[in-house]
Amino acid sequence: MTEQKHPYLRKDQRRTMIAEAARALILEKGYAALRTRDVASRAGINTSTLHFHVPTKAALVALVAETTRDSFLALLPPVPDPKQPARMQLRAEAAAYHDSLRDHPELAACFAQLHQIAGTEPAIAQMLDGFTQNWCQRYVEILTIGQKQGVFRADLHPLPAALALTGALAAFGPRAPTGLAMFWPVFDETERGFLATQPH
Amino acid sequence: MTEQKHPYLRKDQRRTMIAEAARALILEKGYAALRTRDVASRAGINTSTLHFHVPTKAALVALVAETTRDSFLALLPPVPDPKQPARMQLRAEAAAYHDSLRDHPELAACFAQLHQIAGTEPAIAQMLDGFTQNWCQRYVEILTIGQKQGVFRADLHPLPAALALTGALAAFGPRAPTGLAMFWPVFDETERGFLATQPH
DNA sequence: GGGAAAATCAATCATATGGTTGATTTATGA
DNA sequence: TCATAAATCAACCATATGATTGATTTTCCC
Numbered sequence: 001m002t003e004q005k006h007p008y009l010r011k012d013q014r015r016t017m018i019a020e021a022a023r024a025l026i027l028e029k030g031y032a033a034l035r036t037r038d039v040a041s042r043a044g045i046n047t048s049t050l051h052f053h054v055p056t057k058a059a060l061v062a063l064v065a066e067t068t069r070d071s072f073l074a075l076l077p078p079v080p081d082p083k084q085p086a087r088m089q090l091r092a093e094a095a096a097y098h099d100s101l102r103d104h105p106e107l108a109a110c111f112a113q114l115h116q117i118a119g120t121e122p123a124i125a126q127m128l129d130g131f132t133q134n135w136c137q138r139y140v141e142i143l144t145i146g147q148k149q150g151v152f153r154a155d156l157h158p159l160p161a162a163l164a165l166t167g168a169l170a171a172f173g174p175r176a177p178t179g180l181a182m183f184w185p186v187f188d189e190t191e192r193g194f195l196a197t198q199p200h
Numbered sequence: 201m202t203e204q205k206h207p208y209l210r211k212d213q214r215r216t217m218i219a220e221a222a223r224a225l226i227l228e229k230g231y232a233a234l235r236t237r238d239v240a241s242r243a244g245i246n247t248s249t250l251h252f253h254v255p256t257k258a259a260l261v262a263l264v265a266e267t268t269r270d271s272f273l274a275l276l277p278p279v280p281d282p283k284q285p286a287r288m289q290l291r292a293e294a295a296a297y298h299d300s301l302r303d304h305p306e307l308a309a310c311f312a313q314l315h316q317i318a319g320t321e322p323a324i325a326q327m328l329d330g331f332t333q334n335w336c337q338r339y340v341e342i343l344t345i346g347q348k349q350g351v352f353r354a355d356l357h358p359l360p361a362a363l364a365l366t367g368a369l370a371a372f373g374p375r376a377p378t379g380l381a382m383f384w385p386v387f388d389e390t391e392r393g394f395l396a397t398q399p400h
Numbered sequence: 401g402g403g404a405a406a407a408t409c410a411a412t413c414a415t416a417t418g419g420t421t422g423a424t425t426t427a428t429g430a
Numbered sequence: 431t432c433a434t435a436a437a438t439c440a441a442c443c444a445t446a447t448g449a450t451t452g453a454t455t456t457t458c459c460c
Contacts, residue, residue: 008425008426008427035416035417035418036417036418036419037416037417037418047418047419048419048420048421051418051419051420055419056418056419057417057418057419
């Protein structure tokens with residue numbers, strides 16, 4: 001029995017529950033069908049209580065965006081390290097993303113849905129852009145490290161290469177958690193194009 | 201003066217105008233903010249007239265999906281030809297997509313928006329999947345032709361490579377029409393990874 | 401020219417939806 | 431213990447929204 005009937009929770013806990021409920025609904029029905037009523041109902045509270053904790057729908061979306069980003073960040077591997085083998089780090093980076101798609105598909109799905117309102121919600125757009133750039137930058141650094149280590153081609157352009165790889169992997173976001181079968185083949189094929197020497 | 205006040209148009213023409221209006225609104229405000237009233241207003245007609253031509257909102261979305269796909273298909277280059285140079289065909293394929301993003305950003309933007317409702321609208325999902333697979337298949341064929349011509353690596357796996365390239369290019373969809381600066385660098389970097397011999 | 405079919409519109413309906421109000425219940429701390 | 435603050439809820443409000451109805455205007459074609 002983990003659910004009380006009327007647990008008068010603290011604001012932080014309740015906001016967390018609200019964010020989870022909203023994220024689940026966005027995953028199931030899409031952002032366009034997100035209703036504050038449904039969020040409250042899924043969270044097991046009254047709509048008034050929802051508005052007590054989250055004043056407006058825009059604030060609810062912002063809350064979802066922030067908590068989703070934080071959950072994503074928590075799943076990332078350690079930041080790139082010039083002393084570690086670049087291919088290992090590249091694979092670890094991709095593996096962390098792969099596992100997030102497999103184990104927490106609501107995160108990528110939620111990001112994809114939030115993308116569609118970024119055009120009219122500058123705050124959301126800024127958050128998404130910041131996260132995407134940060135994510136891509138990790139790949140840029142790993143690729144640069146790999147060049148210095150001599151494992152990636154000397155004429156590789158780290159930024160376009162990182163954009164290509166993150167773009168290719170991001171395409172699996174909407175297909176998660178099923179539809180990941182081609183994830184590693186795509187990664188392997190892309191990585192092979194980056195290598196300085198063709199594997200025998 | 202191309203606009204009459206009350207041009208009693210034929211159903212086909214009116215449906216085309218309605219589809220264009222809806223696509224423009226989806227591009228501007230996102231699918232979540234799409235309102236039948238706004239579509240009618242943008243098309244210069246009464247909401248009743250809208251419903252006379254397109255019975256429900258779901259039918260409107262289906263109409264948008266179909267017309268968007270058709271517009272996209274019309275912009276594609278000739279189908280892959282084993283007799284033509286593969287690199288030229290690959291670049292032509294990418295250029296057609298690039299130009300569609302530059303000149304008709306509403307098409308890719310609309311596709312991205314429609315993707316978000318595919319989870320609850322099987323018909324939309326089927327249309328999008330079919331188009332995406334067809335698009336990817338063109339790249340698979342060009343890559344296969346290129347292998348036979350000896351311009352691409354013999355150990356290249358066409359399907360994963362095509363998924364990687366289309367995924368990387370698709371990432372530019374939401375950024376169009378601005379934000380295309382890295383399009384060709386990303387293409388060039390990816391293509392270089394496919395080549396059999398490193399350019400000197 | 402004139403009648404039928406097609407297209408359009410003003411007015412309206414039923415419901416959905418984000419948000420508010422004021423009372424009520426529970427937790428907190430002096 | 432008990433007054434105060436925090437959290438919750440039932441009922442309600444104002445507007446948004448998809449869709450309908452019935453009358454009106456235009457086009458088609460014989």
